[in-house]
Amino acid sequence: MQAAPASLDRCYLRPVSTAPDARAYPDRPYLAVSAAIVRDGRVLIARRARGPALGVWTLPGGVVEAGETLSEALVREVLEETSMTIEPVTLAGHREVVTRDDGGRVSRHFVILCFAARWIAGEPKLNEELSEAHWLRPSELSGLNTTDGLAGIVAQAFERMEAAG
Numbered sequence: 001m002q003a004a005p006a007s008l009d010r011c012y013l014r015p016v017s018t019a020p021d022a023r024a025y026p027d028r029p030y031l032a033v034s035a036a037i038v039r040d041g042r043v044l045i046a047r048r049a050r051g052p053a054l055g056v057w058t059l060p061g062g063v064v065e066a067g068e069t070l071s072e073a074l075v076r077e078v079l080e081e082t083s084m085t086i087e088p089v090t091l092a093g094h095r096e097v098v099t100r101d102d103g104g105r106v107s108r109h110f111v112i113l114c115f116a117a118r119w120i121a122g123e124p125k126l127n128e129e130l131s132e133a134h135w136l137r138p139s140e141l142s143g144l145n146t147t148d149g150l151a152g153i154v155a156q157a158f159e160r161m162e163a164a165g
Contacts, residue, residue, distance in 0.1 A: 029096075031110075033115060034058070034061030034077075035059055035060055035078050035086055035088070035114075036092055036115065036117065036153060036154050036156075037059075038158065039119035039135060042135035043137075043138065044059075044060065044124065044134070046082070046130040046131075047130060048130065048131070049129055049130055050128075053147065057146045059147075059154075060082050060130070061074065061112070062077040070088075081129055081130055082124045082126060083123075084122035085121040085122055086118060087117060087118040088115045089116045089118055090116050092153055092156040092157040093152065094114060096109075096112070116157035118161070138154050
């Protein structure tokens with residue numbers, strides 16, 4: 001019996017990253033986007049499946065990559081996280097997230113631009129970053145463990161969507 005060529009005899013494994021979180025202890029703030037996706041009088045909110053916001057209800061979104069416009073980043077992030085297609089309409093507000101460690105050093109710093117967006121197609125199919133998602137009326141947000149200012153951003157998104165027609 002002839003031995004398999006060396007190239008076919010190899011086992012290919014995906015390496016596990018042991019590198020620290022690249023966004024921890026930043027030299028500068030990270031720019032991120034989020035979407036208040038409006039559909040039939042409801043907004044999509046999602047629960048984070050990973051730290052540092054593990055279990056917190058928030059809007060889908062993420063970090064803007066080099067070379068992306070804000071709209072491109074928003075559409076990409078929503079598609080990656082939920083498999084849904086959206087149309088960004090207008091800026092609804094912003095949030096700043098700055099956390100410090102016990103020694104007072106900045107451990108995370110994000111500037112998040114929150115957009116009102118129109119649902120175009122698809123139903124939420126969540127990736128590994130989100131554990132669940134629901135379409136809720138703005139009045140149903142109270143009592144949930146949400147990111148700071150979420151209800152205000154959602155209210156602004158609805159106002160801006162109404163003004164945009």
